[in-house]
Amino acid sequence: MKENVIYRPPKHRGVYLDPRTKVLFMFVLATLIFFVNKNLLMNSVLVLIPIVLLLSNHRYRPAFIYGGLFIIAILAKLLHGKLEFPYLLAMFLGLITELIFRFFPVFMFGYYIIKSTKPNEFISAMNLCHVPEAFIIPVSVVFRFIPTLGEESRSIGNAMRMREVRFGTPKFWKNPILILEYRVIPLMMSIAKIGEELSAAALSRGLGGLKKRSCLVELSFGIYDIGMAVITVLLIIWIIVGRM
Incomplete structure (x- = not known):
């Protein structure tokens, strides 16, 4: 007869x-x-941090796409004032550059x-910070909602390709509205269904209950967290000194 084995998180x-x-x-x-709008080097460091973290998490495609946009934004910044662009093109490049440096x-x-x-890691971390469940439950649902929505979108895209409803096909030129109809309507129905199912799943797992939930996740600050703290302090000092 096998002995009971205590579960240990990986x-x-x-x-x-x-x-x-x-x-x-x-x-x-x-x-x-928003405090480094005139310092290209500081701004570049802040932009590179998410790229490095995405690469460390093996998210190569978004990291390379964002990195390519970042290179274009740097070139636009460096060439600003040296080359004359048409008014609309200059305005468009300026808008894209600010979006990449400010919001991206x-x-x-x-x-x-x-x-x-x-x-479960997010819920455990927020409970340790004594964050109200009115905030934890919706955000925890979002963590599962976005990947599930991506899967639904890919499934809809596969179904559209099977029916040859995509850009450039005879069906598209015959009725271009089909792409909007076949993409948006199923996606809206999926959004409503996924939201209800994930909310029910969260409540069935004990979220929102009156008693305190137990959690098997062991959270602790490690060497990488210390490194991020050091980077944060150095960035703050760098920006303060740069603005003096």
Whole structure:
């Protein structure tokens, strides 16, 4: 007869950050990004941090796409004033450059958090921080909602390809509205269904209950969290000194 084996959570390999470190650094990044508008080097460092973290999490495609946009933004910054562009093109390049330097770092870091953090890890981290469940439950549902929505979107795309409803096909030129109809309507129905199912699954697992939930996840600050803390302090000091 086999003896009962105590479950032990698997140890994390590679670069692993505590969910509390990720959330705190995202707020720090969102704050610092608006104080470096005139310093290209500081701005570049803040933009490179999400790229490095995405690469460490093996998210190569979004990292390379974001890195390519980042290189284009740097070239646009360096060539600004040296080359004369038409008014509309210059305005478009300026808008894209500001979006990449101002908003994309926070968006990409949020993407990294969603892809690298499991819902149970996030819930345990927020409980340790004494965050109200009114905030924990919706955000934990979002952690499962976005990947599930991506799977539904890919399934809809496969079905459209099987029916030859895509850009450039005879059906598209005959009725271009079909792409919008076949893509948006099933996706909206899936969004409503997925939201209801995930909310029911979260409540069935004890979220929102009156008693305190137990959790098998063991969270602790490690060497990488200390490294992020050191990087944060250095960035703050660098920005303060640079603005003097």
